[in-house]
Amino acid sequence: MTGSTVLGSLSAPHRGDLGHTRAIALTPVSASPVYLDAATAAPLHPVARQALLAALDDGWADPGKLYAQARRARQLLDAARAATAETLGVRPDELSFTPSGTAAAHGAVLGGLSGRRRVGTALVHSAIEHSAVLHAAERHVAGCGTAAEVPVDRLGRVDLDGWAEAVRAPGVALAALIAASHEVGTVQPVAEAAAACAEAGVPLYVDAAQAVGRVPVPAGWSVLSASAHKWGGPPGVGLLVVRKGARWESPWPADDRESGRTPGTVNLPAVVAAAASLRAAAADAAAEAARLTPLVDRIRARVAAEVPDVEVVGDPHHRLPHLVTFSCLYVDGEALLHALDRRGFAVSSGSSCTSSTLRPSHVLEAMGVLSHGNVRVSLHRETTEADVERFLAELPGIVADLRAEAGVVGL
Amino acid sequence: MTAPAEILDCRGQRCPLPVIAVARRLPELPVGTVVRVLADDPAAAVDLPAWCRMRGQEFLGTVTGPDGPAYDVRRRH
Ligand SMILES: Cc1ncc(COP(=O)(O)O)c(C=O)c1O
Numbered sequence: 001m002t003g004s005t006v007l008g009s010l011s012a013p014h015r016g017d018l019g020h021t022r023a024i025a026l027t028p029v030s031a032s033p034v035y036l037d038a039a040t041a042a043p044l045h046p047v048a049r050q051a052l053l054a055a056l057d058d059g060w061a062d063p064g065k066l067y068a069q070a071r072r073a074r075q076l077l078d079a080a081r082a083a084t085a086e087t088l089g090v091r092p093d094e095l096s097f098t099p100s101g102t103a104a105a106h107g108a109v110l111g112g113l114s115g116r117r118r119v120g121t122a123l124v125h126s127a128i129e130h131s132a133v134l135h136a137a138e139r140h141v142a143g144c145g146t147a148a149e150v151p152v153d154r155l156g157r158v159d160l161d162g163w164a165e166a167v168r169a170p171g172v173a174l175a176a177l178i179a180a181s182h183e184v185g186t187v188q189p190v191a192e193a194a195a196a197c198a199e200a201g202v203p204l205y206v207d208a209a210q211a212v213g214r215v216p217v218p219a220g221w222s223v224l225s226a227s228a229h230k231w232g233g234p235p236g237v238g239l240l241v242v243r244k245g246a247r248w249e250s251p252w253p254a255d256d257r258e259s260g261r262t263p264g265t266v267n268l269p270a271v272v273a274a275a276a277s278l279r280a281a282a283a284d285a286a287a288e289a290a291r292l293t294p295l296v297d298r299i300r301a302r303v304a305a306e307v308p309d310v311e312v313v314g315d316p317h318h319r320l321p322h323l324v325t326f327s328c329l330y331v332d333g334e335a336l337l338h339a340l341d342r343r344g345f346a347v348s349s350g351s352s353c354t355s356s357t358l359r360p361s362h363v364l365e366a367m368g369v370l371s372h373g374n375v376r377v378s379l380h381r382e383t384t385e386a387d388v389e390r391f392l393a394e395l396p397g398i399v400a401d402l403r404a405e406a407g408v409v410g411l
Numbered sequence: 412m413t414a415p416a417e418i419l420d421c422r423g424q425r426c427p428l429p430v431i432a433v434a435r436r437l438p439e440l441p442v443g444t445v446v447r448v449l450a451d452d453p454a455a456a457v458d459l460p461a462w463c464r465m466r467g468q469e470f471l472g473t474v475t476g477p478d479g480p481a482y483d484v485r486r487r488h
Contacts (some may be wrong), residue, residue: 406431
């Protein structure tokens with residue numbers, strides 16, 4: 001791709017397979033590997049790959065300088081920003097590219113709190129926020145702020161009455177709600193939560209990492225973050241959007257790049273690839289959702305029917321199109337991941353034995369659902385019906401073998 | 412609250428072992444019996460109530476004493 005076609009990829013949605021590559025075959029297994037962990041990182045979209053390669057040649061200079069190479073880089077950055085802003089339905093100057101979704105979430109929370117510290121020091125957030133939001137909340141509390149957590153129901157949906165009450169309390173500077181759960185897929189009532197915030201005069205931050213590029217995000221928020229590797233962009237690019245008029249103050253040391261919202265030189269080739277792939281993913285989102293939703297329905301139904309003693313969790317209807325989570329009674333989560341990996345299946349788990357902290361997922365805990373033997377399956381544009389069928393064909397035997405080994409059959 | 416008839420010491424065991432211990436022992440005891448599970452794996456706080464719900468057994472609550480976190484479960488059927 002030449003320089004001008006890099007810009008072209010930012011202005012026109014791409015469809016179809018360009019230079020399709022499967023970059024996941026690392027361990028030799030008998031059958032071809034089936035990658036089912038898009039909610040952690042979706043395989044690089046072919047449009048992202050092409051844009052990245054082209055921008056490596058064309059977008060390495062510092063866009064802030066005054067020479068030809070820099071002007072070229074500036075042009076690419078401006079085009080990437082304009083394309084991304086258009087896809088999100090926001091103004092280009094409201095959008096900053098950050099070094100990750102995590103950095104964007106940290107900035108969203110801490111900057112949103114900073115900007116309203118004269119009003120108060122309280123943060124309201126759901127019990128199922130991503131750890132990036134919770135860690136920013138911990139930092140805020142360590143600095144003498146407060147944080148109030150709003151519970152969710154068994155399906156992982158935030159308690160709206162509790163939410164409305166929490167944001168009405170005196171001294172609330174910011175409220176944070178994840179658009180859709182990264183662990184169980186439940187889509188949150190963002191519009192209703194935003195209405196409660198508007199009534200209370202509290203700005204809403206939405207962590208839309210699992211929604212952007214897949215499902216529409218309702219309006220009404222003041223701050224939003226997203227992450228490119230969730231939609232098929234490269235890792236290491238986040239989006240931070242601060243609406244005009246929203247009170248937000250950078251929590252970082254001063255730096256005037258990216259409207260002063262996130263310090264450091266942007267990784268321009270990755271940003272260009274993120275922007276190009278977001279356009280492509282958003283253009284295909286409705287069709288992809290229509291294709292993946294029934295595949296997830298099939299997983300939900302078949303796992304519940306064919307694996308004994310399993311709990312399929314999350315909202316069966318108000319959910320992300322590509323993500324499903326279930327827990328298998330008496331099965332060790334880590335053993336299950338390893339067994340699936342040996343058969344070529346890459347999935348995630350919220351079980352404590354698979355986390356560095358040895359704590360169960362706070363999301364499963366907040367929902368009150370079984371946390372051991374947990375598996376999260378998340379599909380993407382390369383996932384085929386045959387992949388899903390193979391997973392469904394092999395899973396019952398894998399779980400049965402693990403239960404037999406542990407001597408828990410018939411309990 | 413009913414005093415536990417039996418204590419299952421699952422300290423030092425990682426989930427799902429405490430849940431498996433209850434699933435093994437409870438059916439051997441008369442209906443109505445309360446068992447107290449000592450378990451220091453934080454996942455037990457989530458998984459014991461979830462197991463009771465899935466199995467139709469009764470989760471009576473968490474009692475944290477000198478032996479660390481403990482969970483009372485009653486055989487209902
Ligand atoms: C909901 C949510 N927020 C934030 C993040 C963090 O994004 P990143 O991986 O780009 O740091 C993730 C991904 O792990 C996520 O799923």
